[in-house]
Amino acid sequence: MATHTSAPTLVKGSRAARSTITLKILMAASGIVFIGFVLVHMYGNLKAFAGHDAFNEYAHHLRTFGEPILPYEGLLWIVRVGLIAALVVHVASAYALARRASTARTQKYAVKKNRSSSLSSRTMRWGGVTILVFLVWHLLNFTIGKINPSGGATNDPYNLMVDTFDLWWMTIIYLVAMLALGLHLHHGTWSALQTLGLTGTAAARTRAKTAGWVLAVVIAGGFSLVPLFVLLGVISK
Template structure:
């Protein structure tokens, strides 16, 4: 492991860890988003025959696998956050004094709010798990194994749906800059490839965000109930 600690000790090593864990979490998000969309299959004749509930039960078929997945995600998240905190600390130490006047020409809202978007997402993830996984955030709206009902009843409350919509806005900001940055960090340098990655990255951010936001919005607009 000596090589890894040397690698992790370096600036580029840490950046690589952030990029790889970020991409891994994006992979999870795509799957999660596709799973969520099954809410639009609507309510079945019984709770057991409702598509979204079937999907939720499928995930629980092999609890060992589910926990391995959860552990992997948690590891990626912790590595991502801890490494970013380290990098951020180094960046602040490198710039102990700000300019009285500095005019940014290329840095934009997406690149400058990465940290804030990340903090918002972290807070949201905690709330989301308390809400729809553990059912302790709103116990009156939660019944174990009735995923479909839990989703519908929660998102019919505009306040809860609003929190979820805001979280997807934060996600959009984070992914917009994050995807392209990750590939740049991993060494995609050819202008043509980088342009493709940029288009693909932005498209991916839009697809993921639209997919996620469609659920609370769909419920609010009574597309599904």
């Protein structure tokens, strides 16, 4: 009686493939959540161009939004919990996929420079780490503990923002992080659309690349405007 030894291998390979696809979908979905968040966050930051009162009123409104149905800062905590969950999913999926890609190599080989790959794709992992480290500092700076690098008061959101970006080195750190964010968004948008099956034709691939560039320039550029204009003295106390 003949035995079928190939079936378990096929099933195992199929499960691994489905698991990999699931991880990529989780990365794409959590990435879309972050794109939505940074767009809203960027809009809030640009309120700085309207002046002290407009910026602080926006910051205060975020904390009172939904009252009395929601408690003070209720909306912010809902958003924070959702973002933390999305971050855990995004980072865990990225780590799992990276481990799989590493263990899939059964033999060591010399890695040749891929001239056809984009800078954003080659820096995807390190860019993600850079963004994660910056995120921790950004929360310490403006949300958790509120650290004023200039040594001033921290109870006024607008003044804290101006004091921070009046320091050239803080602006440089912020701009480097925005460069990493732009590159991450560029390739991440392409990868997400590819995972979701939206790059099947040449025209669709072109649109996906364009969408990646538009999001990268709009979001990273929009975030960069405020620190630059603070440093130049256009936005001030």
